[in-house]
Amino acid sequence: MSQTLLPRLVATILLLVAWQAMALSGLLFRDVVPPLQAIASGVGGVLGDSGFYANLAITGFELAVALVLGGAGGLIAGLALGGSRFLSQALERWLNYLGPTPKIILFPVLIMMFGVGAGSKMAMGAVSCFFPIAISVAAGVRGVDPKLLQVGRSLRAGRLQMLTKIYLPAMLAPLVNGARLGFGVALIGVLLAETKLSNQGVGFLIMQAYQRFDMPRMYGLLLVTVAFAAAVNIATDRLAIRLRGSRVRANK
Numbered sequence: 001m002s003q004t005l006l007p008r009l010v011a012t013i014l015l016l017v018a019w020q021a022m023a024l025s026g027l028l029f030r031d032v033v034p035p036l037q038a039i040a041s042g043v044g045g046v047l048g049d050s051g052f053y054a055n056l057a058i059t060g061f062e063l064a065v066a067l068v069l070g071g072a073g074g075l076i077a078g079l080a081l082g083g084s085r086f087l088s089q090a091l092e093r094w095l096n097y098l099g100p101t102p103k104i105i106l107f108p109v110l111i112m113m114f115g116v117g118a119g120s121k122m123a124m125g126a127v128s129c130f131f132p133i134a135i136s137v138a139a140g141v142r143g144v145d146p147k148l149l150q151v152g153r154s155l156r157a158g159r160l161q162m163l164t165k166i167y168l169p170a171m172l173a174p175l176v177n178g179a180r181l182g183f184g185v186a187l188i189g190v191l192l193a194e195t196k197l198s199n200q201g202v203g204f205l206i207m208q209a210y211q212r213f214d215m216p217r218m219y220g221l222l223l224v225t226v227a228f229a230a231a232v233n234i235a236t237d238r239l240a241i242r243l244r245g246s247r248v249r250a251n252k
Contacts, residue, residue: 020035031215032215034216039216039219042216042221043219054200055202055204056202058118058200058201059190059191059194059201059203062125063186065125065126066123066125066126066128066189066190067125067129067183067186069122070125070128070129070130070133071129071182074130074132074178074182075133075134075137077095077130077134077137077138078134078137078138078140079138079163081095082139082140082141095138096135099135103189104192104196106127107192107196110124110127121194121198124190124193126186128182128185128189129186131185132178132181132182132185133181134178135178136178136181137171139174140170140174140178141167141171144170144171145170149162149166172240176236179236184229187229191203195207206221206222209221
């Protein structure tokens with residue numbers, strides 16, 4: 001642990017020193033690159049603002065619904081593509097083409113379909129997370145050891161048993177990677193949608209701070225959002241480690 005912690009700590013210190021040096025150098029406008037003490041004050045102001053937590057709850061709800069809808073759709077599509085050669089040959093190439101496409105270009109269509117309220121933001125997040133999850137699950141299905149499938153068939157396991165006892169445990173790594181990617185792009189999609197057309201949510205607060213040229217608050221909001229995303233990723237990693245450990249103990 002210490003071998004990885006030390007380089008990260010050194011890199012963080014170097015980054016902070018470089019930022020402070022740039023802020024104090026006068027090469028850029030002071031408000032564009034504010035000093036660290038101003039950013040720390042901005043973070044404190046964000047965390048001490050009750051209105052921030054109300055907007056955070058709105059963004060969190062939109063993100064949760066987007067992950068449920070997009071994740072479920074991606075899981076079903078990935079299982080279908082990975083388990084069917086015909087569907088894979090017919091559709092997976094299109095999935096790979098559309099996956100890297102910036103989903104923000106679909107936002108006008110989503111507004112027409114779901115309105116300017118929370119529905120279009122949820123849809124934006126769901127569409128964003130659908131593709132990485134579907135692609136990861138499809139690859140995971142094809143990567144399952146054929147011997148495990150033979151064992152399941154020899155025991156006359158049903159489709160549900162094959163899915164829960166063989167496919168999902170064997171696909172743990174692709175599932176976790178897909179979930180992490182899906183969460184990241186869903187968060188980006190929801191925040192982008194909130195910056196474009198919204199009067200609530202964290203994305204709206206960031207754009208509001210930018211329009212007011214309140215750079216310390218804007219950076220404070222960005223740092224809090226990054227910390228939230230990092231905390232979710234850390235929790236996902238720990239959950240995956242526990243699942244792997246329980247699987248190993250079960251196999252013993």
